[in-house]
Amino acid sequence: MVELTKTAGVPVYVQIRETLRGEITQEILKPGEKLPSEHELASRFGVSRMTVRQSIAELIDEGLLYRRHGVGTFIALPHLERDHTRLTNSFDPAESKGNNTKPSLLSLEIIPAGPKVAKALYIKEDDLVIRIKILGCANNVPITVHDAHIPHKLFSHVIDKNLKVQDLWSLFEQCGYKVKRAIEHIEAREATKELAKLMKIKVGVPLLYKERTIYAKDGTPVEFTYCYNRGDIYSLTVSLER
Amino acid sequence: MVELTKTAGVPVYVQIRETLRGEITQEILKPGEKLPSEHELASRFGVSRMTVRQSIAELIDEGLLYRRHGVGTFIALPHLERDHTRLTNSFDPAESKGNNTKPSLLSLEIIPAGPKVAKALYIKEDDLVIRIKILGCANNVPITVHDAHIPHKLFSHVIDKNLKVQDLWSLFEQCGYKVKRAIEHIEAREATKELAKLMKIKVGVPLLYKERTIYAKDGTPVEFTYCYNRGDIYSLTVSLER
DNA sequence: GAGTGGTCTAGACCACCCG
């Protein structure tokens, strides 16, 4: 039986999950190999089988493992196609192509939520939100302006410290909100005066306009962002399933 | 206590899940409302709490519900958003909202494929493709122009007969290609002179520009389409998973 | 038949949020 270093406050199933994840990513458990049975893992870790299943569930969800009823649980084959149709943690997909991605902070403030933001974040109007404006560049060319809103309540205990604007995702995950999915509402719009100035383009040129809501695993909306992207440079690829 | 009609072979948690899903989609349970507590649901359905949690888990995963620790489980907001994140067989998603959707045929020709079309459809350059241009309107307002290309080889035996432009999908499916997924490449562009004329707008106004490839279940590309959509009317909602 | 995952129980204690 493996002794888990029972870190205070960390659920057992998380510890088991991360142990397994480590063995998979370090290829101690190799792709295609069979995982020990749930029964075996349960006794090995000294927990009940349900707990083992809970540990495994998320790894299956992430595609690291797959199950075959009556056969076993296996390590999945490495993802060949990491297409850009998945939600990724670059500042923005299109920018990760260009190497010189440099997001810069335009403003950071704490304001009461307006109706649209409140609705998207499942909070009340006038509940506080942290508003972060970022200018994204690739190769020193301004390409995107993001106007992000995150619920103050969820993150109030860390905002004062070290808000790394460049990586909101790790902020979310530090606070226990595992980023799971996003819904994007997309339109084409003309550049306003303000945006034109920021992005050094003419007023009226086409922008790809997105309203994006990011959801955590438990369904909590953690971010609502207005995104403005230069239409002539920025493009977006999505995959739709029937 | 609600009696589940214990359909043979269907797990209890699936029955509960579908019961709840039904009440959500029929808006017996309204968006924003609180679901009964897990305890309550357990006794109401006469099952253990773990089973209730299993039922709820998938609905949360799908974004129909969300949880707040120490508060409750709630019905997520409007179905509008979710529904437009799937590939559907309307002439186009945004148009199915307006009732008066009237696609009209602009042109139909058989031409050799250019490099871009050929690459998208996995055929050789100069292989024949059927090119179909369609103007889409809602409430008599022109909203979209589609410039579709389908491989002549796959559909040559039916093209002469009764090509129903309005429903390419059924054409595909008649020929044994079950439509499965689409990949869309999205940009913002200015209206060209030709497009402006067709859509009765000014040259230069922002259009949502898409290049869409539709794939059948077996992976065959069956359609490649340039789509031009009025930016001020047309919008698009997509869902991204991590 | 032996081994696997799939489902389910009837509890328990904890952490969180609210008034």
Next chain:
DNA sequence: GGGTGGTCTAGACCACTCG
């Protein structure tokens, strides 16, 4: 404090797959 979800147990029986 009272109610909620979060975690966990120590079993049970079933359905599936394989040899």
